[in-house]
Amino acid sequence: DSVYLQQQLRYTVKLYLSSQIERGSLQAPELENAQIQQLGDDKQYTELVNGRRYQVVERNFAVLPQQSGTFTIRGPVFSGEVIAPNTNQRFGFFNRTQTINRVGPDVQVEVKPIPAEVDYHWLPSDFVQLDEEWQSDTFTVGEPVTRTLTLTAVGVVEEQLPEIEQIYPPDFKLYPDQANSASAEKDNRLIVQRTESVAMIPTKAGSYIIPEVRVPWFNVSTGKTEYAKLPSRTVNVIAASGQSTPAATPPPMQPAAPQPAEETEQTPTQPATAETAPNEWDNLHTIMLALWLLTLIGWLFTYVHLKKRGPRAPSPTQADPIQATASASQLQQIVRQGDIRKIQPALNQWLSQFSATKRWQIEQQIKPEVDAMMAAGYASQPGQWDPSALLNKLKSLTNQQGVSGQGLSPLYPAS
DSSP: OEEETTOOEEEEEEEEESSOEEEEEEEOOBOTTEEEEEEEEEEEEEEEETTEEEEEEEEEEEEEESSOEEEEEBOOEEEEEEEOTTOOGGGTTOOOEEEEEEEOOOEEEEEEOOOTTOOSOOOEESOEEEEEEESOSOEETTOOEEEEEEEEEESSOGGGOOOOOOOOOTTEEEEEOOOEEEEEEETTEEEEEEEEEEEEEEOSOEEEEEOOEEEEEEETTTTEEEEEEEOOEEEEEEOOTTOOOOOOOOOOOOOOOOOOOGGGGSOOOOOSSTTOOHHHHHHHHHHHHHHHHHHHHHHHHHHHHHHHHOSOOOOTTSOOHHHHHHHHHHHHHHHHHTOHHHHHHHHHHHHTTSOHHHHHHHHHHHHHHHHHHHHHHSSSSOOOOOTHHHHHHHHHHHHHHHHHSSSSTTTSOOO
């Protein structure tokens, strides 16, 4: 027999018993530099051999060589006691037993090395599959979406499964979970799985491509390299509720040159007849002049009034200090409760009050605390998270805002 390095070799032991067994033990076969483990439970059945009926005990082992070359698998050893034949009742309740020892035959096996052309993580199998599961098909800025990848392989052990290389857009924040492995047995073959989960949070709206995922493996049946694949995927990230792409700020209001009243923009109606009296034209001219003067006076009054009121209200991209403080107070109350699912949207709503530059700077200030929160909240087995660190950081930012009166002025000096 021949196998590749680390490829599963099934070794079957059959113990034929013609007498009733009292007790016994069966040692596994031995192979130098190999991993050997039992597959499933023992099977017991009867079999007719050369006209004689035997009780058969069958046990299967998985042998995975860890070194290439030619080796000998030393046969298993059975030691036990069977009830001796022709036992009569003179021994009372005790039956006479007979000790027996049996050794299985040795088997020579050739272990082939890793082919020279293989330049990836060695994974010898005849079946490898890659699957994915998405927590949601909807992507929203600031809201996490969990992607779970599962790599399944037959005829290998858990340690042989590689990490699944994944690439994501730079505008996605990633919070990977710890990978999990599991193994099972079916039809006397090892089946192993590796599961990796990552929570991704888009930071910008738009269309993104999540690249293809490929895991190379060596098909021991064909002797060729194959790939377990997941196709690339295009996702559309929408803006969070109550948040939209900032519109261009309109240019400052400039004093406009006085315009004639609406009536003066129209071409004066020509006299219908040549008999129009000259005094009627003079009256019309006087009325138009009066309207123009009223328009000029109204504009001057408005200009002086606005100048006394001071500068205009902040543009939509700037946070109102009073509103920002009130929103921060609500956010702090939610953080105290420690519900991560509620904190994330509340935090996004508070940040949406600031300009893109200010928001980015605030995010850098609270990034360590937010990362710790997300890592605890979106793991497959969520851990305990203490909100005090994030709460203290938010209080510090709010206090700075209150002292300056202009919304986090120490962090973002006004020009």
